[in-house]
Amino acid sequence: MKKKMHFNSRVIHGGQKLDESFGAVMPPIYQTSTYAQTTPGGHKGYEYSRTHNPTRTALENALASIESGKHGLAFGSGLAAMDAVLKLLKPGDEIIATHDLYGGSYRLFTKIFEIFDLKFHFVDLQNINEIESKVNKKTKLIWVETPTNPMMNIVDIQAVSNISQSNSILLAVDNTFASPYLQNPLLLGADIVMHSATKYIAGHSDVILGALIVNSDDLEERLRFIQNASGAVPGPMDCFLTLRGIKTLAVRMERHCYNGKKIAEFLNKSPLIEKVYWPGLIDHPNHLIAKKQMNDFGGMISFIPKGSNYENAIKIIENLKIFTLAESLGGVESLSGHPASMTHASIPKKIREKSGVLDSLIRLSVGIEDSQDLIDDIEQAVNH
Numbered sequence: 001m002k003k004k005m006h007f008n009s010r011v012i013h014g015g016q017k018l019d020e021s022f023g024a025v026m027p028p029i030y031q032t033s034t035y036a037q038t039t040p041g042g043h044k045g046y047e048y049s050r051t052h053n054p055t056r057t058a059l060e061n062a063l064a065s066i067e068s069g070k071h072g073l074a075f076g077s078g079l080a081a082m083d084a085v086l087k088l089l090k091p092g093d094e095i096i097a098t099h100d101l102y103g104g105s106y107r108l109f110t111k112i113f114e115i116f117d118l119k120f121h122f123v124d125l126q127n128i129n130e131i132e133s134k135v136n137k138k139t140k141l142i143w144v145e146t147p148t149n150p151m152m153n154i155v156d157i158q159a160v161s162n163i164s165q166s167n168s169i170l171l172a173v174d175n176t177f178a179s180p181y182l183q184n185p186l187l188l189g190a191d192i193v194m195h196s197a198t199k200y201i202a203g204h205s206d207v208i209l210g211a212l213i214v215n216s217d218d219l220e221e222r223l224r225f226i227q228n229a230s231g232a233v234p235g236p237m238d239c240f241l242t243l244r245g246i247k248t249l250a251v252r253m254e255r256h257c258y259n260g261k262k263i264a265e266f267l268n269k270s271p272l273i274e275k276v277y278w279p280g281l282i283d284h285p286n287h288l289i290a291k292k293q294m295n296d297f298g299g300m301i302s303f304i305p306k307g308s309n310y311e312n313a314i315k316i317i318e319n320l321k322i323f324t325l326a327e328s329l330g331g332v333e334s335l336s337g338h339p340a341s342m343t344h345a346s347i348p349k350k351i352r353e354k355s356g357v358l359d360s361l362i363r364l365s366v367g368i369e370d371s372q373d374l375i376d377d378i379e380q381a382v383n384h
Ligand code: P1T
Pocket: 077, 078, 079, 080, 102, 104, 105, 145, 149, 174, 176, 177, 195, 196, 197, 198, 208, 209, 210, 327, 328, 329, 343
């Protein structure tokens, strides 16, 4: 059997073939909608670019390789990838989902799919009893996000997969915050891994793209049918940019984790900060599970300034100079965000606050700049 390459090599070579025409080291951007046929059906494997495109194939093979999966599928956005997973279901089916998740995911579930009679139970997936209490014959999918956006809660993927497997329920994991460098849910018993590749995978804040990775041939076939029939596919240029991003995923993540640790420890020690949410801190409630299922702890940090005060939080965000206030995360540059009014504004205030997304919460996506510059920036913003 061929020896599996280490992650650092798979990001460069995983699933890749040299271009047969000219030996181009990077796959060409096949900016074409269609492919010539000599006779109906007489083609070289590609007919129409909604169905498939060679640049997308190269990306999909790389995605499968870095997630230790068999099949990768690329979509026009992370939400388009989630949309395809939900289309595996039918009216009346039930889904158990993390109660603390990206606002756009919550909006897709409640404002689109509830209309089509899918029923969502939002529970704290850190509590296995809560999951078990919602499982019944209609339960067809468990949707996990870990670490969660923005509370950085950690769900034990293996423990949830014990429940999903013994009840023949699909388990999907949104692995966006971890990236395949930190965590590979398929190896922990998940059936589907989903990514907003917009974030760490592409890594440069210049592309919107989504991904699904699966092992099952049957799931791949059903998802490809949906991908082609619904048509939310990425263009070849975006596939190329994402593939280029993957090449540096390992080195970028190493620095994101290093900087994340420095900043989380700085915030944790500051008398002006009330609470820090980062799974690498030993007092994080699920630090040991994070340690068990992740290779490191990443560069996403949330915190609440002293006094849990909205005005104070906004002042800090506005005072930051290197951290840019913006939606999104996972790029090389550091970003700050105010989840309550930005990424999670589509969740009703009462529900949002129940999971901890208070008006005083600040979210940081720690980039790969010099860690001391970032700490100095936070220090001046907090002390201002
Ligand atoms: O933006 P898009 O590529 O469609 O991905 C949606 C998505 C799905 N899952 C998680 C965990 C996410 O964080 C996101 C997008 N999140 C942001 C834009 C944000 O700033 O949190």
